[in-house]
Amino acid sequence: MKYNPKSRRLFLCGAGAALVLPALRSLMPREAYAGPETTPPRYIQVLNPYGPNAPLYYGALKANQNIEPFVNVKALSELPGAISPILGDAFTPFTSKLSVLRGIDVLAENWNHQYCFPTCASSYAAGLDNDEAPPTSGQESIDVMLSNSAKVYGPEVPAVRRLVVLNPVITDDYSKNRSFSWRSANGKLEMIRPVKQTQAFFDAFASGFGGVAEGDPRETALLQAVYADYKKVRDSSRISAADKQKLESYMSLVADIQKGAGTCTPAMQVDEVDIEAVITNQFRILAAAMACDLTRVASITLGMSMGTYPRHEQHHKIYGKTMSGETASELAVDLKLTGSRVARLLGILDAVTESSGTLLDNSLVYWAMQYGCVVIGGEHSANGMPVMVAGGAGGKLKQGHYIDFREPASETLHDDSRRGIPMNNLLVTFMNCMGLSSEDYEATSGKGYGSYPPNALAKKPNGAFWDTTAGRRSPVPFLYTGEAMG
Numbered sequence: 001m002k003y004n005p006k007s008r009r010l011f012l013c014g015a016g017a018a019l020v021l022p023a024l025r026s027l028m029p030r031e032a033y034a035g036p037e038t039t040p041p042r043y044i045q046v047l048n049p050y051g052p053n054a055p056l057y058y059g060a061l062k063a064n065q066n067i068e069p070f071v072n073v074k075a076l077s078e079l080p081g082a083i084s085p086i087l088g089d090a091f092t093p094f095t096s097k098l099s100v101l102r103g104i105d106v107l108a109e110n111w112n113h114q115y116c117f118p119t120c121a122s123s124y125a126a127g128l129d130n131d132e133a134p135p136t137s138g139q140e141s142i143d144v145m146l147s148n149s150a151k152v153y154g155p156e157v158p159a160v161r162r163l164v165v166l167n168p169v170i171t172d173d174y175s176k177n178r179s180f181s182w183r184s185a186n187g188k189l190e191m192i193r194p195v196k197q198t199q200a201f202f203d204a205f206a207s208g209f210g211g212v213a214e215g216d217p218r219e220t221a222l223l224q225a226v227y228a229d230y231k232k233v234r235d236s237s238r239i240s241a242a243d244k245q246k247l248e249s250y251m252s253l254v255a256d257i258q259k260g261a262g263t264c265t266p267a268m269q270v271d272e273v274d275i276e277a278v279i280t281n282q283f284r285i286l287a288a289a290m291a292c293d294l295t296r297v298a299s300i301t302l303g304m305s306m307g308t309y310p311r312h313e314q315h316h317k318i319y320g321k322t323m324s325g326e327t328a329s330e331l332a333v334d335l336k337l338t339g340s341r342v343a344r345l346l347g348i349l350d351a352v353t354e355s356s357g358t359l360l361d362n363s364l365v366y367w368a369m370q371y372g373c374v375v376i377g378g379e380h381s382a383n384g385m386p387v388m389v390a391g392g393a394g395g396k397l398k399q400g401h402y403i404d405f406r407e408p409a410s411e412t413l414h415d416d417s418r419r420g421i422p423m424n425n426l427l428v429t430f431m432n433c434m435g436l437s438s439e440d441y442e443a444t445s446g447k448g449y450g451s452y453p454p455n456a457l458a459k460k461p462n463g464a465f466w467d468t469t470a471g472r473r474s475p476v477p478f479l480y481t482g483e484a485m486g
Contacts, residue, residue, distance in 0.1 A: 039356050041394045041434055042290045042363040043146055044298045046345065047118055047180040048338045049172065050315040051371035052086055054415070056332055057386040058102060059084030063404045070421070070461045071477050074402045076100070083402075086335050087388065090343035094350065096400045097360060098390035099479060103405035103420020106372070107456035108382035109136065115191060117382060118368035119143065119180040119299075121424040121450025134182060134189035137451040139443055141182040142427045143299045144192070151435040152296055160204050164286060164298040167194035168278045172303030174312065180370075181299045194301060198281050242355050279341055283348050291352050291359055302341055304334045319374045342367050346390055356394075363391040364433050375416040384416070385423060389479065393433035396482035403478055407461040419460050421476060424450040429475035437485040438473045448472025 061084065063072030076095040082088045083100060091098065108123035113131045116122050119142055122135035139145070146152050147163035165179050181192040195201050279302075289295045304311045314331040345365065352359035367388045372381035392399060405420040428449055431441050441449045446469040457463035465471040473486060 039354050039362045039394060040152075040293060040296055041396075042296045042298075042359070043143065043430065043434055044286070044300065044345070044349075044363060044365045045119060045143055045180070046300045046302060046342055046365065046367040047369065048302045048335070049175040049304065049370045050311065050331060050335070051369045051374055051381070052332070052335050052386055053319050054373045054384065056085050056318075056335065057087070057373060058100070058402075059087075061100065061102075061402045063402060067478050070103075070405055070407060072404045073478065076400050076402060085332070086339045086386075088336060088339060088343075090340050091346075094343070094346050094360075094390060097350070097392065098346070098365075098388055099397075099399050100402045101387040101389065101405070101426070101476075101479070102384070102403070103418070104385045104387050104423050104426055105420050105460070106382035106385060106423045107451055107453055109451070109453045109456075111371075111380045111382050113380070115178055115180050115370065116141070116182060117370065117372075118385060118387075118423070119427075120182060121422065121427050123382065123451065131178070132191050134191075135451065137443075137449075138189070139441075139449060140184055140189065141180065141299075142430060142449075143181050143297055144183045145431065145441055146434050146436070147297045149434070149436055149440055151440065161289075161295045162297065163192075164201070164204075164289070164295055165192050165194045166201065166282055166286075166298070167196055167301040167303065168198075168282050169275060169301075169303035170196065171275070171305050171307070172311070173307035175301055175303040179299060179301050192299075194299075198278055198285070201282055201285055276341075280344065280348075283345050287348050287352055287359060290349075290363070291354070300345075302338050304331070305337070306330070306334075315371075315374070316379075319376060342388070349391070357392065360390065361392045362394050364393040364397065364430060365390040366430060373416075383419060387426065393482075396433045397479055398481050401478075405461075405476070421460070421462075422450075422457070422466055424448055424452070424472065425466065425474055425476050428473065429480045432475050432480065432482055432485040435485075446472070 059082070061074065063074045064078075065073050067073055076083065076098075079095070081092075083091055083095070087100065106117045106121060106123065108117065109126045110123040110128060112124075112129040114124055114133065115131055116124065116135040120135040120137055120139065122137035122139075124130065124133035125136050135141075140148070143163060143165075153162055163181070165181050167176060167179060170176055176196070177193060179192050179194045181194075182189045183192055184190075195204070282300075286295075286298055286300075290298075311331055311334065314329055318329050318331055342365075346360060349360035349363055349365070350358045354362055356362065367390075369386050372384040373386060375381050375384075389397065390399070391397070406418040407420070409415065409418060428441070431437075431449070438445070438448070448469075449472075452467070452472070457467045460466060466474075475482075475485075
């Protein structure tokens, strides 16, 4: 196969499938690029149903440095062991590349069952109790907003690759066909139904992996053709050292995917026995797609090992539960398992080398849950949302800290009642990282993103500022180090 120097990518075709190599700058004609090479930022949100209690998620974390009013931090490198029971040992290798945030509150008018707190900074309307009721903000979720932005994608990128919405877990009847992604359709907001089967995910990116049976001669011919063309490109006198490293990393990842998911079929996935293998395969495919710049935005929902009963009932009883002893909670064990899966995703992303850092360094990975930390009484909460942010977003995030945005504790203020800053501003932070400004995300100029119910900020620390136009457009302090987007 001939290499077309006018193309930004090399397509290696065989057996009716296509494998797409990453753009190799040193092999492009001079007119194909202008200015410095840039690695695009990627956005991945990971969500799960229910919510933890504060001791499970935050452990013994306590800030020891005041940066400014209502911004207190602690370097995660100072911790002697795991961050917390849920953010366990699997996160330790990434503590310099992640931050744990406390005091992120949703300005909600309804705390009932919903799927829009962490991605829309909104609840649904008061008086309703419907998991699939749309957010009152009237705005699409952040992932959909990003996927539709001309600042994230060019017009040539097809809709199927603009946003990946996955939900691989099949054991949770409460969340298995749901996502936290909301799009506008026919004048109203609707929940996007997720992709569950690995094969369907493969097909969306025309990868060809898993499309033929193990040992099929077409697969062997395809891989041989790919390897032959790969060697020609690798050994070219024109390829730079950086591009050669990028190519080698990509081919290594392709090999891993081929080994781990090459024989996956839709029928097998429906009744998949080893759900961890399914999740790993889908994480690998996502990493490969992002490394190839086939997609830049993804939303992943990770459900529980059991459904509504007993997990929903346990959610209301989790206040004060621990990970061991007589007070152990099965839901707490599930949340810890979800944490290990998120850490696995970070490891897969961090193993992919790019021209500047790793895929994780150039991504923004946001993990949150359906509700805030459960309070006394076991009610749903829109306050104290458990939030972990990983990756450098291409250098726009200062990582490696526990950041507490809450008002100070006092003898009369119980820890559950300490308020922080709006979820709205955290999502604005993420949009700023991806290059969006207020002109891109505001439905009405000056009103920000998400819901602002009347008087919702009256009791928040520094609430008067957050309620101004400048406040609504501000990223969260300390974490964001990029330019002011307005």
